[in-house]
Amino acid sequence: RKEVEQDPGPFNVPEGATVAFNCTYSNSASQSFFWYRQDCRKEPKLLMSVYSSGNEDGRFTAQLNRASQYISLLIRDSKLSDSATYLCAAGNSGNTPLVFGKGTRLSVIA
Amino acid sequence: EPEVTQTPSHQVTQMGQEVILRCVPISNHLYFYWYRQILGQKVEFLVSFYNNEISEKSEIFDDQFSVERPDGSNFTLKIRSTKLEDSAMYFCASSVQGLGNEQFFGPGTRLTVL
Secondary structure, three states: OOOEEEOOOOEEEEOOOOEEEEEEEOOOOOOEEEEEEEOOOOOEEEEEEEOOOOEEEOOEEEEEEOOOOEEEEEEOOOOHHHOEEEEEEEEOOOOOOOEEOOOEEEEEEO | OOOOEEEOOEEEEOOOOOEEEEEEOOOOOOEEEEEEEOOOOOOEEEEEEEOOEEEEEOOOOOOOEEEEOOOOOOEEEEEOOOOHHHOEEEEEEEEOOOOOOOOEEOOOEEEEEO
16 A cells, blocks of 8 residues: 655744654655645645755755655745645656645744 | 646535536646545545546546546546535646656635535
8 A cells, every 4th residue: 555654743833943844655666756735725736846866945955765765844944934734745757646645734933 | 827727616516416527737738637635634646647548546536436638628527426425625636748747736626515
């Protein structure tokens, strides 16, 4: 069974804090990995793809550890607007279905 | 920026009725997907569609479900006889062929079955 597991949180952090989320995947054949952001009752919005070499986009850094089958997301200098649920997703290569985790809820407080 | 659109935003129906959910994928995308999310649960894959046929489907996607691309722009999900447990958000997504599988989601249709 292909599963993606995340700590559901919630993570309550003050503005300016650094917060990290981890996600594990069970399917060793997974080749593509993503972090999505989902606001309450909205659609998942692609935040970033996760590459083998890791990648950074402004305050967001994603890492992939294939040996341990986990991916991580680091958010630096948290803003109030970062409050959302962060979904981890994994898929095989090519245009295949994504398997989502249940998401980790982040609340950034003033 | 191009985006996936979906209609209606909210559909209320009686159990046993048929519903059709509509999606317009991003125009140069070739792969289309339907996912659903029951309130408080994870996003679950239903079906993927490419080149006018289903490429994969999950165990959720039983005989009550069907998909169609009736013209060059719309992509529809039909539920033939809705059940209470079909109540969920239904998201359409699309992706460009071969580019790392980045899927872009529409705003969803909230289906409520009474």
